[in-house]
Amino acid sequence: MSNNDNFIDIGVAQVDITPDYPIRLNGYGSRRTESEGIIQRIWAKALAIGSDDQNPVIMITVENCGLPDEFTEEVSERLKQKTGIPRENFVACYTHTHSAPCLTNSAAFIFGSDIKPGEQATIDKYTEQLKDWIESIAISALENRKPCQIAWNIGELGFAKNRRTEGGPVDHSLPVMRMIDSDGNLSAIWASYACHCTTLAGSDNHICGDWAGFAQEEIQLAHPGTTALITIGCGADANPESRMRAMPQGVQEVFDTRLAYAKEHGKALAHEVSHQLERDAISLSDIPNSAIQRVNLPFDKLPTVEGWKELAAHGGAIGYHAEKHLEMLKNGRSIKTDISYPIQSWTFGDDLAIVFLASEVVVDYSLRLKKEFDNTRLWVGAYSNAFPGYIPSERILAEGGYEGGGAMIYFGQPTKFAPGVEQLVIDTVHELLPSGFLA
Ligand SMILES: [Zn+2]
Numbered sequence: 001m002s003n004n005d006n007f008i009d010i011g012v013a014q015v016d017i018t019p020d021y022p023i024r025l026n027g028y029g030s031r032r033t034e035s036e037g038i039i040q041r042i043w044a045k046a047l048a049i050g051s052d053d054q055n056p057v058i059m060i061t062v063e064n065c066g067l068p069d070e071f072t073e074e075v076s077e078r079l080k081q082k083t084g085i086p087r088e089n090f091v092a093c094y095t096h097t098h099s100a101p102c103l104t105n106s107a108a109f110i111f112g113s114d115i116k117p118g119e120q121a122t123i124d125k126y127t128e129q130l131k132d133w134i135e136s137i138a139i140s141a142l143e144n145r146k147p148c149q150i151a152w153n154i155g156e157l158g159f160a161k162n163r164r165t166e167g168g169p170v171d172h173s174l175p176v177m178r179m180i181d182s183d184g185n186l187s188a189i190w191a192s193y194a195c196h197c198t199t200l201a202g203s204d205n206h207i208c209g210d211w212a213g214f215a216q217e218e219i220q221l222a223h224p225g226t227t228a229l230i231t232i233g234c235g236a237d238a239n240p241e242s243r244m245r246a247m248p249q250g251v252q253e254v255f256d257t258r259l260a261y262a263k264e265h266g267k268a269l270a271h272e273v274s275h276q277l278e279r280d281a282i283s284l285s286d287i288p289n290s291a292i293q294r295v296n297l298p299f300d301k302l303p304t305v306e307g308w309k310e311l312a313a314h315g316g317a318i319g320y321h322a323e324k325h326l327e328m329l330k331n332g333r334s335i336k337t338d339i340s341y342p343i344q345s346w347t348f349g350d351d352l353a354i355v356f357l358a359s360e361v362v363v364d365y366s367l368r369l370k371k372e373f374d375n376t377r378l379w380v381g382a383y384s385n386a387f388p389g390y391i392p393s394e395r396i397l398a399e400g401g402y403e404g405g406g407a408m409i410y411f412g413q414p415t416k417f418a419p420g421v422e423q424l425v426i427d428t429v430h431e432l433l434p435s436g437f438l439a
Helices: 069-083 117-143 210-222 251-277 305-312 316-330 363-372 394-399 406-411 421-432
Strands: 008-016 043-049 057-062 090-094 146-156 160-162 173-181 186-193 227-232 238-240 282-284 289-298 338-348 352-358 378-384
Touching: 008 117, 008 173, 008 186, 008 227, 043 117, 043 227, 057 117, 057 227, 069 090, 069 117, 090 227, 090 378, 146 186, 146 251, 173 251, 186 210, 186 251, 210 227, 210 251, 227 378, 238 251, 289 421, 305 316, 316 406, 338 421, 352 421, 363 378, 363 421, 394 421
Parallel strands: 057 090, 186 227, 352 378
Antiparallel strands: 008 043, 008 146, 043 057, 146 173, 146 282, 160 238, 173 186, 289 338, 338 352
16 A cells, blocks of 8 residues: 555546437347437546646546447547547547447447438437547546546445356456545546446337446535546446346336336445545556557357358348348458457556456456456456457357357357457456566
């Protein structure tokens, strides 16, 4: 534990990203129509750390199901042109709420059918608007910088439950970072939790931040003047425990019950944040050193043309996915054999290492990283930068099921990953983090 009077330049900014028109929502393939209204407004937030001569970093948090790789790259490039902030110093995270607009090419095959041209045009329009919004709050966060003290500690929160295996592994840690200005005011709070943002189910079609949105709202209510940012850890195989509870009869009753649970989970998170704020925290005296590295994750053996034809005969989402691949082959396009997977890290001197894994990462990764690195100085995040699909551990890849490979079709990936995916990701984290963080 260190204690110091170091002040670091911190800026926050936020923008309401709620569309004022109906739009298809992402996350549940069963939804077939545009949104029916707004339960809760959704936000994008930016956090800038460091002064201009310190090589500042920017984190964005977006209430959306998933930001495609090309989306993050484009926003980062635009920001680089305007502010000089390089790609490695920009990280974009999303809450994975299943009650926010579809973005262009984000889980593009989720509906197992083409999206109507008019609906697609609305999605494309929103996607462009969101890029502009994110760019503007990143710049505002830089403009809003003022000296703050940063500290962090780790709380615990119990509502995430393994959704594959009863009693299966979960990561209940709740890392919390506080940023306090020179007047003693809480400027920003950032907390991360490893759970799907899916309290509301596919039977609902309203815009909402789900538990992460309610958590942000509750934190800001409890600490007026602060900006709360929520990001998501390795919760790809975790759901809120309320999703496993029995539901009442009736559409309205189910809706009311789920919404009450989403608020309850958000309140529980905010409560634990308040509890952590009362406890001692570890001061951070350096601005983070940010790095990004890509690793190619190869797919398993691709189907033959005959194989694709057999899959096409299945109909439904599997058939649609196979038809699309047959179409690509017919047009002389090759089917990709791997994905480029970005992994980012922030290291605050020797005090804290934060890992930003991309997309939907299962809990085995954070549990393993916390064994291989000093878990008192490690924060493992996921749902960052890109949204290529589920990233299964070797165990889950072998087990199969939705997170093991079944979900790949909804992301438009040709097939499941080849064995070895876990080690490739873990090795890259080892390359990124200084050895001083090893366990
Ligand atoms: Zn998911």
